[in-house]
Amino acid sequence: DGGITQSPKYLFRKEGQNVTLSCEQNLNHDAMYWYRQDPGQGLRLIYYSQIVNDFQKGDIAEGYSVSREKKESFPLTVTSAQKNPTAFYLCASSIAQTREHEQFFGPGTRLTVL
C-alpha cells in the first residue's frame, strides 16, 4: 500500500511529555506538510518542508518541532510547550511546493493529552 503513512493512529500523552508523530511517504515527493485539524477550525498549517534538511514554520508552529533528514520522512514532535495539543494531526505531501500541485494526505494521528 503506497502513499503516505502516519503512525500511530492514536496517541495518548501525559502533560509535560514530548511525543513524536511519524509521517512517511513513498511517492518521491519533495514537499511535505503538517496540519492540525480541530472541530470547526478546518486545517491549520504547522510546519512545511520543500526539500531535505530544510523546513519553515507555518501559522501555528509554537510548541512544535520537525526534522527532515530524509526525503521520505517528516516527523513532528509535540513538545510540552504546546498548550492545547489534543487534536487530529494530518501529514501531507506534494510533488513540489508550487501553487498548482495537489497535496496528498495521510490517514492522521489523533493525539489526546491525559
Place this chain on the structure above:
Amino acid sequence: AQRVTQPEKLLSVFKGAPVELKCNYSYSGSPELFWYVQYSRQRLQLLLRHISRESIKGFTADLNKGETSFHLKKPFAQEEDSAMYYCALSGGSQGNLIFGKGTKLSVKP
C-alpha cells in the same frame, strides 16, 4: 490577508436535490482554488481544482473573481456525497494551502 470562508458548518439536503456549498476567498492576486473532501473513515483527498475546469463525481465549481467565490455545485445529490468538504486557496509563490473551516454535507434518503 489571505482567507477562505465557508459560511455553512452543516448543509442537509434530500437525495436528488441540488446542492451548493459556498466558498468565498480573500486574496489580492490570482488565486488557485481547490475543493478537498473527507468521507467518513477515509483520508482527505482532492475533489477538484478550478484550473482543471472538470466535473468530478458530478460536482463542478466555477471561479467568480468578481464575487471572489468558488462555490461547489451538484444538480442531484446522492447519499454517498455525504462528507466533509473543505475549500482551499493556494496563493503566493510557495503554494501553501489555506483551508476554510469546512462544511459537512448530509444527504438524506
